[in-house]
Amino acid sequence: MKLNLKSAEIQEILSGRPLNSYPKYSTQILVLANQNAQSTRPSMVGQMSDLIQEFKGASLKEWETWYIEKYPDAIDNATDKLLPMVRALEASARAIDRTVVRKWVEEFLIDKTFAGLKFQEAILKKIAEIKNESYRLSKPEEESKGIDGFIGDKPVSIKPSTYKTMMGLAEVIEANMIYYEKKKTGISIEFDF
Structure with a gap:
């Protein structure tokens, strides 16, 4: 038997709770904003791969309690750093009109393709x-x-x-x-x- 588990399904199985729902496209915007703001860098929230190894508990609730005790301000600090970048992307998106889109498409199809x-x-x-x-x-x-x-x-x-x-x-x-x-x-x- 061959079985495939999607990441979302693994998260639901391990957490025992359904995934949050978000407005359409919002998670893509949040990921982009986070890449730019670097709000979840190890310097802000800890080195997660090391922390999960250090953690000795078994449940999601134990992990949550342990992590928040170790990094009590990390979630709020990361949120405070991420939100201004989301607002900046929002303002930038409002500035994108047909002319900007056409310039980008032309550069992508002509200049970047040729150079690539x-x-x-x-x-x-x-x-x-x-x-x-x-x-x-x-x-x-x-x-x-x-x-x-x-x-x-x-x-x-x-x-x-x-x-x-x-x-x-x-x-x-x-x-x-x-x-x-x-x-x-x-x-x-x-x-x-």
Whole structure:
């Protein structure tokens, strides 16, 4: 037998009480506001993963009592820090009109998509600049050999950093390797030639 439990169901089973209901979309707004306000950071409310290990009780009521004794002001402090961010998001949402939405959609579909899908050229250009060399993208016959471009006269292949850990790759690329990792704020690049 295979059984799947949803997070909400686990919470209900362990707490013995039904989940709170919230106005539509409000939890998404609260999560976003909390990310921005950082109102439930360990410095505000304690390191929850450590605290639950430290806790020796068994029930939700015991946990609640234990936690509130240890951090008596945490819930109110986090609430007081979160509410102004919710109000700021509310004001920002009121400022969003069709023009703002259209600009965002256009930037997302045109600029960000282009940059996201063409980032290999940005990598080539940046490394060539660092090495004071020229660069060019590969031609179709070079691409078929795993070459993504050239920096000076050196062929290079641009692969995600996870490529290094792939076992049993039959592919042999006769090129200098450049590895990248996409981050929240851009890409991290690694090369050694």
